[in-house]
């Protein structure tokens with residue numbers, strides 16, 4: 001048995017005006033062959049999960065490690081990025097035909113300058129190459145956009161079941177196990193997909209508590225009772241300006257009837273709870289007031305999700321920092337900003353220098369910048385390991401990094417931000433969040449696993465940016481308004497599409 005594994009993963013944000021270039025992608029590297037094992041085997045990522053399931057399989061498959069390319073979320077990817085990936089993947093496939101399976105890890109919410117649904121298009125081309133006898137099994141993020149094209153060209157598609165995402169490895173493992181089952185078992189699993197016409201702000205739900213947790217619990221119950229093999233509930237991330245958006249549900253079962261029945265139940269449950277996915281955002285000034293209040297437990301975490309690089313925003317908005325500085329900043333505060341030029345300038349000046357810096361709006365001209373007199377407190381290479389629990393031990397690279405102090409405000413200035421939800425973004429640069437009164441976190445929900453343990457209080461602030469939770473005020477041009485929240489029908493008109501059953 002011969003299986004090829006590969007990854008092509010980025011989350012796009014249509015509202016970030018800076019396209020994601022091949023150069024931007026290459027900052028996180030590109031791997032193939034033995035380097036894939038060296039980099040990902042045993043690590044908490046989807047590729048790690050693929051490798052584990054394949055290596056422990058009694059069928060002892062030969063594993064071909066195809067190209068792995070993953071990038072920090074960002075603006076729409078240049079088509080040259082997808083073309084580059086395909087130029088690597090196509091020969092890797094054709095040189096290894098016939099393949100029994102190809103297991104692919106996507107984010108699922110990528111947009112390129114040519115394709116609204118590149119994952120669907122890539123999978124369609126892969127299917128053409130490998131034929132119907134090979135099993136295509138796909139792992140995605142829970143925030144993926146799943147299209148009919150993707151479903152019709154795969155046999156298996158499954159997503160993370162947690163948000164904050166902590167099951168990257170487990171998802172890779174589930175996808176590989178089910179892919180192997182499709183290849184080897186006499187009774188073939190069936191995948192049913194039901195689209196749901198809604199998008200909601202990503203920060204409005206999680207699987208720790210509330211409505212979304214209830215839906216995931218419902219699916220996990222079906223799994224435990226062996227009514228289904230597996231499932232996914234997709235909430236399409238809402239910053240894609242595409243003409244056929246949807247959230248959706250996927251169920252894998254041993255009959256079309258069961259797969260469709262339970263996918264419908266989950267889809268109806270998701271749609272019925274749509275009004276529960278709303279957010280109460282706090283004005284920035286209100287959060288600052290809490291940081292100043294000795295009665296409030298510290299640190300106050302100010303969530304700036306609208307400028308979250310995890311959601312593809314530029315990470316260069318100093319709107320919060322400007323208000324902190326204007327308030328007089330009598331408390332200790334920490335924030336972070338993407339600003340290549342400022343980071344390089346600090347490195348040129350050296351530790352201990354004082355100089356004027358203009359910080360922010362380095363990538364998105366609509367972002368707010370601040371001009372400050374700052375002290376260069378420390379300099380770093382920007383390479384650190386995440387503490388997790390999500391992705392614990394994985395390496396992040398944020399380029400040349402400096403900590404600048406402006407009075408009581410410490411600012412991590414980096415060339416390109418990553419690992420936003422992980423406290424090591426601060427700790428690795430000498431900023432211990434628990435010793436601060438106010439800490440700005442530019443993330444939607446990922447931060448909760450780590451920060452809920454250390455936070456005094458968490459305040460979701462009403463900040464500007466490309467990943468704003470205020471969907472009705474985002475500048476959509478192509479997205480049709482026949483979906484929730486623009487259209488609010490009482491009943492879900494549902495239809496089901498089945499992925500082809502493995503031969």
Ligand SMILES: [Zn+2]
Pocket residue numbers: 141142143165
């Ligand atoms: Zn996600």
